[in-house]
Amino acid sequence: MGFFDTILNAINDLTWGWALIPFLVILGCFFTISSGFVQFRFFKRMFRVLGRSPDSDPNQISARAALLVSVGGRVGGGNIAGVAVAITAGGPGAVFWMWAIALIGMCSALVEATLAQAFKRSEDGGAYRGGPAQAIVYGLGQNYRWLAVVYAVCLIASFAIGFNAFQGNTVAGAALDSLSIPRLYTGAFLAVATGLIVYGGIHRIAKVADVMIPVMAIGYLGMAVVVILLNITGLPGVIWDIVANAFGFREAVAGGVGAAIAQGLRRGLFSNEAGLGSAPNVAATAYVRHPVSQGITQSFSVFIDTIIVCSSTAFIILLGDVYQPGAEGVDGVVLTQQSLVSHVGSWAQYFLTAAIFLFSFSSIMYNYYLGENALNFMTKKPIAVHILRIAIIGIVFLGAVAPGATAVFNFSDPMMGILAVVNLLALMMMFPIALRLINDFRSQLDSGMKRPVFDPKAFPDLDTDPTAWPDAPK
Known part of the structure; x- marks a missing residue:
């Protein structure tokens, strides 16, 4: 076991330790500049997805539904506990660098979702399926199938297995601490609920997300607004602290600017997942008229995750008096919880649970x-999907009931590191394709077309699926 731990730690050091974060930042800046700051150019257009399209097909996954599913995946423990860790270790300035990496990451998210949409495939019943693995095979060719397989294996290992165990553990721990509910009961409830959802496939996941995610987001953001209004006079001072600490005008923790940048970039990337190659799998399921349309939607998802939700947590912490710069003790979700309690009362711990x-x-x-x-x-074998579903139900239960068992899943971070490296390599090689699609979308808008349409015949050199684009000119 020690041998495997050594290997996994080495992989983690080689990816997340020093190489991957600069790689993500530099590549995000390159995409932003090369695309003409596309995430800002199309920013107003992002908000259109919040409404329901009048001509949407109820049997298809809409752009809005895909957005909500991806927001539901991105918005998690990193937005509550991760922000608190970033502030504790990097000071208030870490929040500024979380904002900065989100603005850059919005372009990376747009590019990877656009490519996933461009190379998606139609399935029986009119559904779509795609993602970075499919984009690698159809965008780069069969010679790169091995790279797509490496990506797929790491995606299963990190997200489906490791992170689901962690999520179960997080819920069970919160329920035990605030409600005194035994882990066994929480684990059983989560396992049953997970089973009901996963056996319904992406359509049931999208329907649940369409209801649950708005309630989740509005509830948490509403609480943040209450806290801000109760402390409105202190808001300018908090914003100044964030900026001052970000640029070293004032140091809150050991390490100064370096700690703020490191923590802000790291926690921001972990939270919004831009460039890691996870969200494009969901983005490819959506019915849209043009690949860039869903790219814009996924860019908006990063904005929601970091600029809105993470900022809400940051203001809850920084507007209170529980957080003391440089002090040791309260950290993670406990800091967020105690800060919220200090603002509105002890009932807030149940709300946060x-x-x-x-x-x-x-x-x-x-x-x-x-x-x-x-x-x-x-593999297309149905039995493989059933085995995966049963395994995930068991993993969620195991992660919930056994506090120490999640150590088994410590391979998640290095697996996600490899996943991100593979995805970023593929994005670099396919960026010229993404740029052609962005320019096509932009030229249609410039010609007066309000809703651009992708025509596979205009890109004969790309291995696209014409049946996935029913709106294309006949």
Whole structure:
């Protein structure tokens, strides 16, 4: 066991330790500049997805539904506990760098979702399936299938297995601490709920997300707004602290600017997942008229996750008096919980437990679909999907009932590191394709077309599926 731990730690050091985060940042900046700052150019257009399209097909996964599923996956423990860790270790300045990496990551998310949409395939019943694995095979060619397989294996290992165990553990721990509910009961409830969802496939996941995610987001953001209004006079000072600590005008923790940048970038990337290759699997399921349309939607998902939800947690912490810069002790979800209690009263700990449950359960649904999509790429046998579903139900239960058992899943971080490296390599090689699609979308808008349409015949060199684009000119 020690041998495997050594290997996994080495992989983790080689990816997350020093190489991957600069790689993500540099590549995100390159995409942003090369695309003409596309995430800002199309920013107003992002909000259109919040409404329901009048001509949407109820049998299809809409852009809005895909957005909610991906938001449900991105918004999780990182938005509650991760932000608290970033502030504790990096000071208030870490929040600024979380904002910065989100603005850059919005472009990476747009590019990877656009490519996933471009190379998606139609399935029986009119559903669509795609993602980075399919994009690698159809965008780069069969010679790179081995790279797609490496990606798929790492996606299953990190998200479907490891992260689902962690989510179950997070919910059970919160329920035990605030409600004194034994882990066994929480684990059994989560296992049953997970089973009901995963056996319904992506359509049931999308329907549940369509109801649960808005309730989750509005509830948590509403609480943040209450806290901000109660402390409105202190808001300018908090914003100044964030900026001052980010640029070293004022140091809150040991390490100064370096600690703020490191923690902000790391926690921001972990939270919004931009460039890691996870969300495109969901993005490819949506029915849209043009691949870039869903790219814009996924870019908006990063904005919601970090600029809105993570900022809400940051303001809850920084507007209170529980957090003391440089002090040791209160950390993670406990810091967020105690800060919220200090603002509105002890009942807030129960509210936060409910929020953690919704955040974590939405992530479980999301993580399951990522695993299913990766497995579908490797094998079409129905028995394989059934085995995966049963395994995930068991993993959620195990993670919930056994606090120490999640140590078994410590391979998640290095697996996600390899996953991100593979995805970023593929994005670099396929970026010229994404740029052609972005320019096509932009030229249609410039010609006066309000809703651009993708025409596979205009890109004969791309291995696209014409049946996946029913709106294309006949």
